[in-house]
Amino acid sequence: MNLQRIRMAPPRYWLVGVVVLFLIGFPTVISSFLASEWAQALILAIAIMGLNILVGYSGQLSLGHGAFMALGAYISAILAHHYKVDYLLTIPIAGLATGLVGFLFGIPALRLSPLYLALATFALAVVTPSLIKRPAGLTGGVQGIGVVQPDPPGAVSNIFSTITGTAMTSDQWIYYVSLFCALVLFWVAWNIVRHRPGRAMRAIRDGEVAAAASGVNVRGFKTLAFGLSAFYGGVAGSLYGLSTGFVSPDTFPVSLSIQLLVGAVVGGLASIPGPLAGAIFAYFLPIESSQWVPNQSWIPAQIAATVKNAGPAVSYGVILIVIMIFAPNGLVGLARSGYSLLNRRLRGATDRETGQMPPDPQTV
């Protein structure tokens, strides 16, 4: 890449670069525990990106994404625990297997109207914990399966200690594994969206009949979207097991699927940065509302107590409703309109930029 292209890159790319560097350097300055929390936020971002591909880009509303995470998590855990496969190897395996299941799932899903698809996937999400508990021999039933968290490999650990002066913990290593997966998968998603598959999916989302009439392979792309979405969910689930150290039926209740949807919507559907913003919001809101908020002296005690006790559910619900009514394009949408508004003001918008046609000097 020559210097010319670097200088010509739009400001967005610089922002992405900054964020990536920040995320790479982050664990060196925060505690190991915080690193594990941020790892989980990144994992959620991967899952939400998968959901975003399905809902935001191809317009199919699935409320059962948690089920894909569960599948990926259990595949990894079972392979590692029963068959002694190296955990890091199980991640792509779990992803691909879940992706295949998702693709197959997408075939009957083609016949369902959007409302019915939402209904069926919602039912799936509710039933998932029961379905997991049953084959207890394989899944460990209610107890679940424990996941051994690996130590960081020697080389990486040495680099880390040289920079920070402390030994690298498992949690920090897991953070970097998650970050690596997130960067790769976000990059893949960005490419998919930019090129033909993305355009096809958006055409389908905006009008299936018109898309089909324009020669888009509607069935193919819709099932592809399901498969991709499930792949991301499977990888996220697998990483999730790694990060928490175990998998159990109770880790994947219907509220997880809701949390993922909240993250996707709040972050901003049909955008690449959206899932990251949404994941940070969805993951940290419950934690901060019960910890950070009550400790702030400038928030009146009454409000703080209510926020703390009411719990994340009320906040999620209210925010979801408010966002859908006032800002259906989520945080990224708000940021974009805010940015373009600012841009126009700062540059002194002329008539041409606000979309008015200038008077044509040739007409009489």
Next chain:
Amino acid sequence: MQEFLQQLVGGLAIGGIFASLALALVLIYNAMGLVNFAQGEMAMLATFVAYALVSQGMSYWIAFPVTLVLAFAGGIGVQRLVIKPVERAPILTLVIITLGLATLVNGLAGFIWGYVPRSFPSPFSSDSVDLVGVFVSYRDLGVIAVSGIVLLAVYLLLQRTTVGLTLRAAAHHPEASRLLGVHVSWMLALGWGLASAVGAVSGIMVAPILLLEPNMMQSIIIYAFAAAVLGGIESPPGAVVGGLIVGVTINLAGAYLPFVGGDLQLAVGLAIIIGVLILKPNGLFGRAAVRRV
């Protein structure tokens, strides 16, 4: 044989509960083409309200209608505050809003009453009565009776009164109804109120069985979805028939299919949903898409 009949009656009783919630779903679907994912949680909240009234000393048979009235008002409130502002939004936006509502109501109930299950009174004794040689519990008969009365009342309201007529007209033909002087917007609110009241009945009937707690209706709503889809999402009689069929099916499946047991009954509900949507998406009584004028 005895046991089979008992399970059958039990299935009809739980089926009546499913039918009430399914009817609520169908009423709103008919009015707006939307499945209200929050219907179960709204019913749960109404049941908690009933609980609060009874705990304050109100007699059950007074608290019951009072709760229905409050649920009715609540339904209207939800429509006015949350749904009306986004009336013209795409369906998926509305679905997500109802999900937000469900989450909110669930959290609210948890916040006010906590998550410890409470026992909820039933006005029917748990004794059994000998009915043509079969022992059936008063409780099951009572639930069947109450559900039956409520469903009949809704039927009469919709089919035999002017209000019901304008409700139906506004739901299926909003533009034409406006030209006939019908306040379509109010009718929509009324539809939500009615649905909320009918849904509340299912909550009150099921609470003595399941114990009252915020997550009580999460499985019931799945069965109600199955019932509505089975009967045909646009068909009120379909919701009732669907409810009874689903109730009897899961009861018998739980009793006679060894691998199903108690916890996989819900999977049977899921199987019904998926099966119907794949094999006969319009359900038993539904028709192909209706054009609304």
Next chain:
Amino acid sequence: MALLELEEVRAGYGPTSVLHGISLEVPEGGVVSLLGANGAGKTTTLRAITGGVRWTGDIRFRGHSLRRMATEEIVRRGIAHVPEGRGICTELTVDENLRLGSHLRRDGPEVKKDYDRVFEYFPVLKQRRRLSASTLSGGEQQMLALARAFLMRPKLMLLDEPSLGLAPIIVRSIFEIIRSINETSQVAVLLVEQNARIALDLSMTAYVLEVGRVAVHGAAAELRGDDSVRRSYLGY
């Protein structure tokens, strides 16, 4: 003061303007035709009156402006509008459709008399009372729409292309009934029609719309007799 007055009414759909300043009047008990080619703005004019489209200018009914009023409110003041396509509620029975017409009225005995009149005019509706309205033929649906409007006991009926898609013999009988309703019950009629001849036979005055403006207006008898008007605007 006429029953209905439109003054310099402009209306359109989004950025497209359809009416560019229409003025017309309907006197009490009168029959007025609104004629013109497709796209001239006839349906839009009726829609503006009952609030189905945004407009500027003024529209007054019985002296009161209808600006900013909701459709239901306008209709409740005494205007019945049978739209293009008739607006039959196909999910309901014939009887239920009729009841929607009369549901706002409080004068029981009069309502019964009006039902008797309706069944006299349209015996087929009485026969098919309990059947779904979707089973009616085009002509029968037009009768139902008219009957329903009549049962509202309006002061003014807006009829949008009542002859559309109907056999001539049915059209004649329907127009006879419209005339009868107008003469016996003093219901004013504003009639949009492409079939100018039959419309002019029925009306007292007529307005011919062209591209959103009133091109010609006057007594129906004069317009009927004026050859140039007939050829240029009315197509016969």
